[in-house]
Amino acid sequence: MTPLAAIVLAHADPTHVRRLIEALPDVPVFLHVDAKTADTVAEDMVRGASSQVTLCPRLPTSLASWSLVAAELVGLRTALRSTSAEHIAVLSGSDYPLVSAPRLVAELSAWAGSSWMWNQPLPYAPWGTPRHPDGGRWRVEHRFLTRRDRVVYLRDVPLRWPVRREVPAGLELRASAQWKIYARHHAELVLQIVDRHPEMVRFWRSTLVPEESFTTSVLASPTFAGSDALPPCAAHAWYMQWPEGRSDHPEWLTDDAFPALARVVAAPPAEPAEAVGTVAEKPLQRRRLFARKFSSTRSSRLLGRVDAELRTATP
Template sequence: MSERASGSAARRRPPLSHGPVPGTDEPLAVVLLAHADPAQVHRLIGALPGVPVFLHCDARTPPPVFHAMTTGLPARVTVVDRVRTALASWSLVQAELTGLRAAVRAVRARHVVVLSGACYPLVSVDDLVRELAVWQGRSWITNLPLPLDRWSTPRHPDGGLWRLNRRYLTRGDAVLHLRGVPLRWPWPRAIPAELQLRAGGHWKIYSGVHARLLLDLVDRRPDLLRFWRTTLIPEETFVPTMLASPALAGADALPPCDAGPWYIDWPGSPDGHHPPWLTTAHLDHLKAARWAPPLTPAAPPDPTGTRRLFARKFRSSDPAVLDRIDAELR
């Protein structure tokens, strides 16, 4: 079973550009998930010269914004089928899988980077390709075993297992909420025995091997997809768990890694869930992140002292920080 779109919410339309020549060997491809700020999206694409980009624009995005986002794109950009997404729901995973499948069908990339429209590279494309060369055949995906202390809450002090061991109520691959509280069945359920649960983030760098493996699992295991569709915030658990479970990934299973390739100002988040926009006030931190020693697959993970290749969040209304990044870091 190929992954399905979220009912009538997925709007199918042909690509707005020709995209790369099918079957081309590429060192890098990008799946770009965006919903707003066309100017920022265009700047991000321009900062990745020569890289095939597979752009997903949320089906909830108003038509004028979608038109602005997808007009004037270079031929290396393919606009993929649109999914209507909702926070903390399978629809976000579905959007990523849609872009990932388009990328795998179109090019043979050694690595596929999943970016948001608010991301930006801290290094040039040449430096990015050189940095990832040592990751040949390996993904750079933050993943840590669950339960994880920092995923506990006062109401659910179980290290994040509450996201998975209850069945959440959904409609169209979106979790239903009442007064901001996600709705779920009151009794616990069994987690599939094959899964070694991992915590991660939405933004990641797949190896070509792992990208194809994940899509193969999506096609072959509808039973596991039924489980994941009724979990909470699956974009932070589905991919790292599927690829870190030896029963599914075999010898290619991900080892734990707490050193991701993104700089995000989590300490500056007012609520611990929404990091702040980055400005020139963050420039010293961005410089330190860009010039830190590189991480290699064989090195012990250091979540604070290794190089970051990307950062988020940025917006077009404050371009000064991106101008400085282009001039001083890239």
Template sequence: MPTPTAALACVVLAHEDPTQVRRLVAALDPFPVFLHCDARTPDRVHDAMTEGLPSRVRLLDRRRTGWARWENAEAEIAGYRAALAETDASHVAVLTGSDYPLATADEIRAELAAHPGRSFLVTHPLPHPDWRGGGWSRFRYRHWAWRKHMLRLPVPRRLPQDVVLTGGSQMKVVSREHARAVLDVVDRRPDLVRFWRRAWIADESFVPSVLGSPALVPGFAEEHLEHSLWWIGWDGTRMKSPPWLGTSDAGRLLERWTAPSEHPPYLFARKFSTSRSTDLLDLVDAAVGLRGERPVEVTTS
């Protein structure tokens, strides 16, 4: 049944660490959660992650997600479809199991209400400054991921003519209207789905490319904010993925609550794990709880 009071539906893509995933689900209360667990995850881990979850959590059909696989984008799309069908949420957030909220539910609702119909994601039309060669080879050639190795067929293929190839993080908050637009393109354009099945790391480009293409989703450029709602603990070194966070990162993580900014506040952060981050998350919970006792201040678009 729809959830009329929910401003946000959360799609959570998880692989491991059931204790962290369950802590994340609890921290997202009362928002509805659509949880995807990698089909390669052992049954005992899956059971520990999913047994006895509250009724606001819906389990998505399991896919073999993993490093650089198209199925990551496919799970995200399935989450959009379920969220739109089962809630009337104004926005959909895409998180991993290693993410965590930095705000109360009331703060999240207020921030989204201040930006009705807006999506929050940073987009990089090609050439992408952080991708080797601008990122063109991710699409020009067919790719497969095998044991965290890239396999590339060195035969170029034609690029779709009506698509603005664009990069961006899989972690994002999209408006209900933009989530529906992505589903419409998926249903109308099987040729694009076939193309992206062999693109490299499709979850970093499929949704941003669909939304960023005026021929597919007119008006998106004016209907989104070039801002991520995630704080990520990059340390300035070249890394393929963000570092795990611990108590040594508490100062950097928590200072966003006191530092003035012209941008919307960070509502989430990553990456956390039970073995590395429990003490830090205890600090986060305490800080969020204390802040939740004060009146909510919101930014406006």
């Protein structure tokens, strides 16, 4: 069985995307490039790539919309059809592994049969806003206006109907992240739920930022997932650096981020026994396997140090 496959969702910076692929030797990579990205840029992302990389059918995507879920599902279908991978990681084109590929596989061996998806029940306090102090339920309980699976904005404000709606019966809402590691059986299960419950897809298509909550919510719901329902998880496999105050996006990582990256690599490994089933407002301070966001221009020297000082360690 292939221990790990990776889905990479990219739209820019082919230099970094190539570096990311090279940092995952022997890992089958399924690359989804935003359909809005120029063909020449997409071709540059896979220039010189081996059979390690499979290009997925391209969809137009935008942040905070079902379009990103659709791209992830395309990647899952392709990866499941093409490999026997035990785990499937979903990465962005600005991610990068903090440990070597052998150590990555070794760390995931402790998670055999388990998905590593940070997720917490809603309401989740950090997802509340001054206007919506409901722990993030507003993202789902309002119907947002969409066009071609992309949320419609006016002056950077997502447009929605003012009246709240009912959440489908049996749905256990979860706060999560787009970047996650599926166990194979959960990847298969989420596609089965999508295929068997078109009404669920219709509901989620008009939510805000479904890429951060759809898959974990449906997988966490015994009504849809049965006895294989996903429990909460307090460990996160990704490191992100957030600016002070409220922000929708993590910071780009530059040279001064190296001490923090070194600390999260040196931290104790995340153990399913303590992470799975645990409800906590903040992720456990355990080892992270990936980080974001990197770029070929802002992060070049930092990536060099990550390669030379962090990713050289053996399992």
